[in-house]
Amino acid sequence: MGTIKKFKNYFSNIPMLGWLLGVFTAVLIEYYWGYDYISYYLGLPKIPALFGALFMLKDPYMIPGVMGYNLIVYIIPILLIAKITTFFTNPTAFILEKMPLWLSVIIHLICFYGILHLWAGINDYRALVVKLTMISIILTISINVINGYQGEFSCSHPGFMAIGAYISSVLTLLFFVDDKIFGAALLPSYLGPWIFPLTLIAGGFAASFGSLIVAIPSFRTRGDYLAIISLAFMFIIKSAIENIQFIGGARGMGGQPDYATLPVIFIWTMLCIWIIHNFVTSIMGKALNAVRDDEAASESMTVKTRKTKMTAFMFGAFWAGIAGGLFAHVLSYINPGTFSLTRLAEILAMVYFGGLNSIVGSIVGAVSISVLGEALRPLELYKWIIIPLILIFVMIFRPYGLISFKEINAKRLLRSKNKKEEGV
Amino acid sequence: MKKITCLLIVSFAFAMVFSTSAFSARKTIIKIGINAPLTGDIPKVGEGSKFAAMMWLEDIEKAGGLEIGGKKYDVELVIEDNESKAESAVKANTKMITQDDVIAIVGPQSSSQAVPAGEVANKYKTVMISPWSTNPNTTLDRPYVFRGCFLDPFQGPVVSNFISDEFGLTKAAVLYDVAADYQKGLAEEFKKAWEKRHGAGSIVAYESFTTKDTDFSSQLTKIIKSGAEVLFAPQYYNEVPLVVQQAKELGWKGPIVGSDSWGSTETVQLCGEACYGLYFSTHYAAAGATGATKIFIDRYTDTYGYVPDDVAALTWDALRLAEQAIKDAGKITGRIEKDRQAVRDALAKIKNFAGITGNMTFTEEGDPIKCAVIVKINDKGEYEFFKSICP
Known part of the structure; x- marks a missing residue:
C-alpha cells in the first residue's frame, strides 16, 4: 500500500497538460518507430x-511481447515525459489558469484531439472503434438525462436513434447522393459535409417529436409502466420502418456518404457533453432532480413537473437522434433490426455501469463497455459471460454505477499542480 | 520493493528472450478472414462456417501450406464473431483488413450483415465472398464482393415452377416474416413468378408475421380457408417446425414447400415426422450425394458428429474458391494491396469451378450462375436429392 501511495505522490505534481504531453510523445514514438522497430523486435x-x-x-x-510494447511505447514515455516536463508544463498550466475557463478547456481539447487523431490514424480499425465509442458516449449521456437525472426508466432510446438515423440518412441520400431510392442528387455533393450537421439536427x-409519444403518457405513469410504454414505442418504430417500403423496409438502407469523420464526431461529442452539462446544472436540471426525488413535493414547490418531464424526454431524444444520424453515416448502412433489444441492452448496460446522474460516469461507462466488448473479441462466447459478470459485480458493490452523482470540476482538473504556487 | 522490481525485470527479460516469437523476422503468412455469427441469433450458422473453415485449414496444413508459384506459404485463419449484428460485422471486417492484413474474407452469412460488411471490403479493395447471402445488394456495384450461392430472384421462380410442374397446382398461399429481409424478398419473388404463370389472383393468401412469433394459427386458418392447394413457407430452421406442426393440427392437407433456409439439420430434429415427405429448394442435398460432396459430408460428420448443412458446404466452397483465386494470382509479393488486387482479378476470371454445391462461374456482379436442388425429406428424415434445376 505504501509504495502505491509513494508512487502516486511522486506523480501528483503533473498537471493535465503534462499528461497530454506525455501521451503525445508516446503516440509519436508509436507513429515513427512502432511498426518498423519496436513491434518488430518484440515479435509482434x-x-x-x-x-x-x-x-x-x-x-x-x-x-511478454505485448507487455513490453506497452511498457516501451506507452507507460515509460508517458510517466517519464510527464514528470520531466513539469518544470514548464506547470507554469504554462498556471498561465492557462489565469485565462477564462472556456479558453483553457478549448486549448486542452484541441491538444487532446490532435493526439487522438494521430493515435487513431495509425490504424483504421482503431479509428472505427474510437468513432463508435464516441457515438456511444452521446447515447449514454443522453439516456442519462432521462434515466439518471429524471429517474424514469425509459427503454425507447433505440427508437429515437432509429428515427434520427433514418431521417438524416434520407436527407443526405436525397440531396447529395445519386442512389436507387431517391434518384439523382438535388444539390452538388461538395455541399454535403457542410449541410450534414443540419441533416443531423x-x-x-x-426524434424529439417522436419522443412526445412517450413523454405524454409519462405525465400519468412512472416506473414499470413507463418502461413498458417506452418499450412498446421502440417496437412500434421498428415495425413501422419494417413496413415502409420506400426506405427499404426490413432490407435496410445503405449507401450513406462518409460524412461522419473523426473530427466531426469528436466535435459533436464535445458539444453534447457541454450542452447536456449546462442543461443538467441549470434550473431545469435541478427541477429534474426534484421530480425524480418526489414528484408531489416538487409540484407543490412550484416546479412545473409536466414541462420538466417533457423537456427532459425531448432533450434526451434529440441527442439520441443525433447519435443515430452519426451512426448511420459511420456504418453506411442501417436496418430496423439494428435498433432493437440488443441495442437497448447495450445502452442500458453502459449507463448503469458508468453511473447514474453523472456525465463523467456516462463517459466512463460508454468507453469501458465499448472497449471491453472490442478487446475481449477473441474470447467469442465467453465475452458474453465476462461482461455481464463485471456488470453484476458493479451492481452488487456500487448499485448506482461506478461514478454516480458526481461531477468533475474542469477547473480543478486543468489547474497547475505546482505546490509552491498553490501555497501562494 | 527493490527486490520485487529486480525480480520483475529479470523474469521479464527471460520471458522475452525465450519466447518463441521474439526477434524472429516477419514471415509472409497468407491470412484468410472468416466473419461468422458465432454468437447471437443464429449461432448454428456460425458454427457450421467455423467447422468447415477448420476442416479446410487442416487440409492445407496437411499439404504443408498453400503452394503459389512454386513456393509454399503458411496459411492462417482469422475467425471473427459478428454477433449477428450489422455494426459488429463492419467492425470485424475493418479489423481483419486493417489489423490482420487478410488477403480475402469469407462471410458474413446473413444478408443483414453481408450488405454493410461488403461496403467495407469494397472500400479497402479486399475480396469478400459471402457464402450464404441471397440479397442482391450484397454484391451490387461492388467489384470486390462475391457470393457463393444463387439469388432470391432465381430461387423464387425455381420453387414456383417446381410446384406447378410437379404437383400441377394452381392456387398457392405464402407465409413469411415481414421483418426478415430474406423471407420477405423471397416471398415477393415467388409471388411474382407464380402470378406470371397462373395469372393474377392465383396467390390466394399472402400472410405475414414478425420475427419471434410462435403462434401462427390465425394466419394458417386464413390460409386454409382461402382454398389454397399448396403453402410456400420460406422460414428459418427454428420456425419451420412450428409452422408445419401447427398447419397439420389445423387440418392442412396439401404440400408445404420451403426454401434454402430449411437446410439445417435442426429442421428435422425439431420437426420430427410432421416434416417427412415435404420438399424444399436448396444448394445441395446431403443424402445420396456422390463424389467430392460425399467425401466432404462423411468427413464433416465423422469429425463433428452431425451432417453438415448448406452453410457449411457453401463456406467450404467459398474457401476453396478463395484458395483457387490465390493460386491463380500466380505469386505473393508480400505487399498486401497488390496481392489483394491480384486475387480479385483471378477470382473474377474463374470459370466452371467444381464446387461441392455445384459448378460455378461468376457474372459481372460477382454472383455465381449455379443450379438449385430440390430436396425431399424422406421417411428417415434425411435430405434426399429429388431434382436439379439449372438456370
Whole structure:
C-alpha cells in the first residue's frame, strides 16, 4: 500500500497538460518507430490496435511481447515525459489558469484531439472503434438525462436513434447522393459535409417529436409502466420502418456518404457533453432532480413537473437522434433490426455501469463497455459471460454505477499542480 | 520493493528472450478472414462456417501450406464473431483488413450483415465472398464482393415452377416474416413468378408475421380457408417446425414447400415426422450425394458428429474458391494491396469451378450462375436429392 501511495505522490505534481504531453510523445514514438522497430523486435506482427488485448487473448505467447510494447511505447514515455516536463508544463498550466475557463478547456481539447487523431490514424480499425465509442458516449449521456437525472426508466432510446438515423440518412441520400431510392442528387455533393450537421439536427428534432409519444403518457405513469410504454414505442418504430417500403423496409438502407469523420464526431461529442452539462446544472436540471426525488413535493414547490418531464424526454431524444444520424453515416448502412433489444441492452448496460446522474460516469461507462466488448473479441462466447459478470459485480458493490452523482470540476482538473504556487 | 522490481525485470527479460516469437523476422503468412455469427441469433450458422473453415485449414496444413508459384506459404485463419449484428460485422471486417492484413474474407452469412460488411471490403479493395447471402445488394456495384450461392430472384421462380410442374397446382398461399429481409424478398419473388404463370389472383393468401412469433394459427386458418392447394413457407430452421406442426393440427392437407433456409439439420430434429415427405429448394442435398460432396459430408460428420448443412458446404466452397483465386494470382509479393488486387482479378476470371454445391462461374456482379436442388425429406428424415434445376 505504501509504495502505491509513494508512487502516486511522486506523480501528483503533473498537471493535465503534462499528461497530454506525455501521451503525445508516446503516440509519436508509436507513429515513427512502432511498426518498423519496436513491434518488430518484440515479435509482434503489427502495432497492437487496442494495447495488444487482441494479440494476448489469441496467442498467450505474445503476452511478454505485448507487455513490453506497452511498457516501451506507452507507460515509460508517458510517466517519464510527464514528470520531466513539469518544470514548464506547470507554469504554462498556471498561465492557462489565469485565462477564462472556456479558453483553457478549448486549448486542452484541441491538444487532446490532435493526439487522438494521430493515435487513431495509425490504424483504421482503431479509428472505427474510437468513432463508435464516441457515438456511444452521446447515447449514454443522453439516456442519462432521462434515466439518471429524471429517474424514469425509459427503454425507447433505440427508437429515437432509429428515427434520427433514418431521417438524416434520407436527407443526405436525397440531396447529395445519386442512389436507387431517391434518384439523382438535388444539390452538388461538395455541399454535403457542410449541410450534414443540419441533416443531423433535423434527425434530432424528428426524434424529439417522436419522443412526445412517450413523454405524454409519462405525465400519468412512472416506473414499470413507463418502461413498458417506452418499450412498446421502440417496437412500434421498428415495425413501422419494417413496413415502409420506400426506405427499404426490413432490407435496410445503405449507401450513406462518409460524412461522419473523426473530427466531426469528436466535435459533436464535445458539444453534447457541454450542452447536456449546462442543461443538467441549470434550473431545469435541478427541477429534474426534484421530480425524480418526489414528484408531489416538487409540484407543490412550484416546479412545473409536466414541462420538466417533457423537456427532459425531448432533450434526451434529440441527442439520441443525433447519435443515430452519426451512426448511420459511420456504418453506411442501417436496418430496423439494428435498433432493437440488443441495442437497448447495450445502452442500458453502459449507463448503469458508468453511473447514474453523472456525465463523467456516462463517459466512463460508454468507453469501458465499448472497449471491453472490442478487446475481449477473441474470447467469442465467453465475452458474453465476462461482461455481464463485471456488470453484476458493479451492481452488487456500487448499485448506482461506478461514478454516480458526481461531477468533475474542469477547473480543478486543468489547474497547475505546482505546490509552491498553490501555497501562494 | 527493490527486490520485487529486480525480480520483475529479470523474469521479464527471460520471458522475452525465450519466447518463441521474439526477434524472429516477419514471415509472409497468407491470412484468410472468416466473419461468422458465432454468437447471437443464429449461432448454428456460425458454427457450421467455423467447422468447415477448420476442416479446410487442416487440409492445407496437411499439404504443408498453400503452394503459389512454386513456393509454399503458411496459411492462417482469422475467425471473427459478428454477433449477428450489422455494426459488429463492419467492425470485424475493418479489423481483419486493417489489423490482420487478410488477403480475402469469407462471410458474413446473413444478408443483414453481408450488405454493410461488403461496403467495407469494397472500400479497402479486399475480396469478400459471402457464402450464404441471397440479397442482391450484397454484391451490387461492388467489384470486390462475391457470393457463393444463387439469388432470391432465381430461387423464387425455381420453387414456383417446381410446384406447378410437379404437383400441377394452381392456387398457392405464402407465409413469411415481414421483418426478415430474406423471407420477405423471397416471398415477393415467388409471388411474382407464380402470378406470371397462373395469372393474377392465383396467390390466394399472402400472410405475414414478425420475427419471434410462435403462434401462427390465425394466419394458417386464413390460409386454409382461402382454398389454397399448396403453402410456400420460406422460414428459418427454428420456425419451420412450428409452422408445419401447427398447419397439420389445423387440418392442412396439401404440400408445404420451403426454401434454402430449411437446410439445417435442426429442421428435422425439431420437426420430427410432421416434416417427412415435404420438399424444399436448396444448394445441395446431403443424402445420396456422390463424389467430392460425399467425401466432404462423411468427413464433416465423422469429425463433428452431425451432417453438415448448406452453410457449411457453401463456406467450404467459398474457401476453396478463395484458395483457387490465390493460386491463380500466380505469386505473393508480400505487399498486401497488390496481392489483394491480384486475387480479385483471378477470382473474377474463374470459370466452371467444381464446387461441392455445384459448378460455378461468376457474372459481372460477382454472383455465381449455379443450379438449385430440390430436396425431399424422406421417411428417415434425411435430405434426399429429388431434382436439379439449372438456370
